[in-house]
Amino acid sequence: MPVSADHPMAGCSGVTDPLAWIDAVAAQLPDTLLALSNQNSGSFHPDGVDATAAQLLALLAPLEATVERIALPAFTSTDDRGARVQRPIGQALRLRKRPEAPLRVFLGGHLDTVFGPAHPFQTARWRDAEHLNGPGVADLKGGLLVMALVLGALERSPHRERIGWEVLLNPDEEIGSTGSAPLLVEAAARNHFGLIFEPAYADGGLASARKGSGNFDLVIEGRAAHAGRNPEDGRNAIALAAELALALHALNGQRDGLTVNLGYCHGGGALNIVPDRAVLKFNVRCADAGDACWLEEQLDLLLTRANDRNGFRIQRFGGFTRPPKPLSAGIAQLQALLTDCGREQGLALQFRPTGGCCDGNNLAAAGLANLDNLGVVGGDIHSDREWMRWSSVAERARLSARLLLSLASGSRSWNAAQ
Template sequence: MDDYLINKEAEMIDLLEQFVNMDSGSLDIHEVNQFSRELQRLFTCIGMDVVVNEQKDVGNHLVIRSKECVHPSILILTHMDTVFEKGTAKNRPFSRDTHRAYGPGVIDMKASLVSIYYVMKTLKEFSRQSIHEVELLITSDEEIGSIYSRDLIEKHAHNKRYCLVLEPARKNGAIVSARRGKGNFTLEVKGKAAHSGIEPERGRSAIEELAYKIIELHDITDEEEGINVNVGLIEGGTSANTISDHATAQVDVRFRTQEQAIEIEQKLNDIMANTEVDGTKISFEGEINRPPMEKTEQTEKLLRIIKRVGDELQIFIKDTETGGASDASFPSALGVPTVDGLGPVGGNPHREDEYLDLSSFVPRTLLLLHVIEELTKR
C-alpha cells in the first residue's frame, strides 16, 4: 500500500492545485456547493456512499462512508470552507516552489481533503476492511464557528471509539492534543449625549462606562491557568465634543477546562450586574460556543498509538496544546478520544503567505492511513 500511495504524489499535488483554485469561502454558498459537488464526484467515483446534508444558510455538509459500512468506529472530521473572499483563487492561484505550495486554503484545509481522499482510495484499492470502520464528515462552516454543523458533528460523534481531526499539523510537525474552549460576547452600553463644552453635566458617557468594563474584563485573564479575556473591537460616540450616548465592544473568551467556563460566566455576570457611571445601562449578550478539547487519559492512549505508528514510519510525533478553536472540541466534550492536527504540515493559515510543506504531504497521508489501520485492529 505504501508504494502505491507514494507513487501518487504527483497526482495528489495536481488535485491540490485544482482544490485551491476553487473558491470556497464560508459565506459564499454557491462556491462552497460547487466545491462540495466536486468532492461528491470524487468520492462516488471510488465507490463511496456520499450523503448530502442540505443547508440553506451555508453550503451543504457531506457524510461519506463505504457502501458496506454499518457501525463505523472512527469519525474523521474535515471542512471544505475557507476564510477567503470570492475571487481570491483567481487573483492568487495555486503556486509552488521546491519546498512549499501556496494558495488560499492550501493548508487549512484543502491539503487534508486531498490526503483523506487518497487514504480512502488506497484502502479501497487494496480492499482493506478498515475502510468499513471510517465515517468521514466534511462540513462547510468551520471557519465561521460551525454554527450550522455542530449538531451534525455531535450526532455522528456519538458512540464512536475515536475521532481524528484533519486540521493542519503545527509548523514544527506537532499534532494537537488539547484546545482551549471559546466564547464570544457583545457588550453594549447606552448613555446620554450632551455637548462636552456647554453642558457636560447633563451627559452620561457610555464610553467611560465601557472603559471601566474593559479593565474588569481583562482582569479575568489568568495566563498560567490558560484563561484569556480579550476586548478586541470597540466602537462608540459621534464626535470628540459630544459625550457619548452609545458604545459597544466585542469580547473573546478562551479557557482550558469546562469548570473554568462556568467560573468565567459567573464573573461576567457579576461584572455586568452594576454600572460605574450613573445613568448608563448595559446589555451583554453571547455564549460559550466551543467547549475545550481536554487532554484526557483516553486521549493519551490514542496519542501513544499514533506516536508508535509514526515511529514505525520514521515520523517522530510530538503533541501540543493550542488556543485556537476547531471542531475537535465537540467530540472531545462528548468523551470521544480525539486528536487534532493530523493533516499535513504547513503554516500561516488565513494569510496571503499560507503554505503547505510539500515534504510532509505524502508522509502525513501515510501516517493517517496507518493510524486508521492500527485503530481498526482493536
C-alpha cells in the first residue's frame, strides 16, 4: 500500500538523526492518539478492537513489514448461573521484519482496553497542554505510539540490518491473554529479548519482578427447597459459598506475598427459596511458582471437603494464566542497559517489583528476558481518571530507541546466553 508524503511516519525526511526524528514526528501525533483513544476497543468489542488494529496498521505502513491478522478462539467464562459461555474477541496483529537478522527483538502491546462500549468513559480530553485524560491513553494506546516511533527510528539507522523485529498486538491482554498466549510462546522462541509497552508508573519508574496471577471460578450447586415449609431438605449454595469465601480469604498472609482477592459472588433469587446455586470468583497473586502450587493444593483440599457434603457439588474453572516473573540474569542485563541509556538522556530510572502482571510474565516463563512497561508515563489506569503525560511519548520512545540503535551499531552488546 503506497504511503502518502504527509504520513507522519514517512515525514520529516530531512531529519537524519533517528532520535531527533522521534521528536519531530511525535509533535505531529496528538490527533493520532486522540483517535486511538476515542475508538472503543473493549476486550469484548471485537469490531472496535479490529478497528484499532486497522489504525495501527495505517500508522506502521511506512515500516514495510510482513503483516498477519490472526483469528483467536473465543474467550470462555462462567455466567451467573454457572454455565460456561463463549464470547468472541478481536484478531491479533503480527508484524515481522528481518527474521533472519543476527539479533532479533520482540515488541509487544495490546489493542484492548477495560472499557466496553457501554461504559460511560469513551472520550479523551486534554487536562492541560501536558496531560491527556482518556480511555486507554496510558494503557496502552499511548504505548503503541511509543513503539511505532521506536521502530521508525530503528529503520532510519544505517545499522538496521543487524536487528530483526517482531511485533505482536493482541486483543485480549486485559482478560488474561488466554487466546494469544500460544503466540507469545512462539515469539519467545524466535527472539533474543523483548520490549513491552505497558505504561510506566506515574513517577516514571519501571517494573522489575512481577507477581503471577490466576483467576478462578467456583460453581456451587446445592438443592432448592421451600424456605418455610421444608428448609431442612434444601442445601443452601450461598451459605457454602460464604464458607468457602472465608476459608479462601484466610489464606492471605499464610505465604509471603500471596494474596487472594474475592472479587465476585452471585447466587439466589426469591427469598422464600433455599438457593440451589452460587458462583464465586477470585484472583490470586503470588511471587513464587511454589506458592502457586501451594494455593492449588489448598484449593483442592477445600473443594474435596465441600464435595463430600451430601447434596452439594462444586465445579472449579480457571487457574494460573500469568506465571510469576522473577528477576532473571537476562532481565537484570536489560535493566542495566536501559539504565545506561536513560542516564544518557538525563533520566534516573528506578526499577521496583510489583504485584501487577502482563504479557511480560508469559514471555519470561517461556524463556524470553524482557522489560515490560516501556510505554508512556501515566496513572489511574482502569478508571475514568486514566491519564498520561504527553511529553513522555517522545521521551520513552527515545529511551527504547537508544537501546536498539546502540545494539545495532555495536556500541552496546547483548549477551544472548542470558
